[in-house]
Amino acid sequence: MRIGDAAAAAGTTPRALRFYEQRGLLHPPARSASGQREYGPAEVARVRVIRQLLAVGLTVDDLASRAHRLDLLGEEPPHRCSESPGPDTFAPVVHARLAALDAEIARLTALRAKLLHHIATGGAEVPAGT
Amino acid sequence: MRIGDAAAAAGTTPRALRFYEQRGLLHPPARSASGQREYGPAEVARVRVIRQLLAVGLTVDDLASRAHRLDLLGEEPPHRCSESPGPDTFAPVVHARLAALDAEIARLTALRAKLLHHIATGGAEVPAGT
DNA sequence: CTTGCCCCTGACGCACGGGTCAGGGGTTAG
C-alpha cells in the first residue's frame, strides 16, 4: 500500500501522514526500491488512532511524547487504568487536556457574560479586574 | 503626549498603538515636526474602548469595520439600541461574536465529553459521525 | 515510448495580535 491509499484508508491525506512521520507519531515506514513509502494495515490502524486522539483535542506534541503507546491503544482493554494512571499511559496528557479544556470553556463562558453585559450597559465602564 | 505615555495611559504598548493605527482602528494622529506621533486624551480613551472590545472577544477586523463608531462608545448612553439594532452599531458584530462563542463553547463541551468517553472505554472505537 | 497519475523532498502560507530585533534619528537633562 502506498501513501495515497493508506491515507485514504485512514481518512486523511498523504501530507498528513508525512507530517505525522516527521513529528514522530509514525515510525518511518518501509520504502520500496525507488524510495516510496510502503504501509500495511497496522500503520493505517495507528493513523486512525492518531486521528481520534487529535479529534479529541490532544495535540501532535502530546501524541509525540507518548508515541510508543500509540500502537497498543486499539488492542488493550481499559483494565482499570483510571485507578492507577501510571506515568506510561495517556492519562497525564488527557487530564491536562481536560483541564485546559475546562479552563477554556470557563474563559469563553465568562467572556460571553461580559459581552452580554456590554450590550446591556452600552459597553462604557471599565471593570476593575480586567 | 507621545506614544509611550499614551500607550501606558491606555494600559498597552507603543507597538499595539501603531498596530491599531495600521489596521484602521485609530486615525493617524498628529505628528510633531520630527515625525513623532502626538496623542491627546481623546485618543487614549479610544484605545481604552478598543482594548475592552478586544478583551470581550471581538477581533481587530470586527473593530475596523466599525471604526467610525469607536469614538462615540464612551459617550452615548445605551438608548434602547437593543430594540432597533440598526446597521450602524456594534450589535451585528457583537451578536456574531456571541454566536461564535456559543458554538465554540458547545464544541469544546462536546470535545470534553468525548475525551471522557475515551478515557472510560479505552479510546478504541470509532464513532460514526466523526 | 508516451501519457497521466502518483510519489519524493523542501519550503512557504494561514489566522491572530502583537513581541522583538535592527538600524537610524529625535529630545532632554546634566
Place this chain on the structure above:
DNA sequence: CTAACCCCTGACCCGTGCGTCAGGGGCAAG
C-alpha cells in the same frame, strides 16, 4: 556636547496542523 532614553519604519517570530506549490522521478496502461 554627550549620555540615556524615546521614537521612527520595516521585517521577521510565535503556535497549530496541515494545504499547497515547485521541481524532479516512479509506475502501470495503451
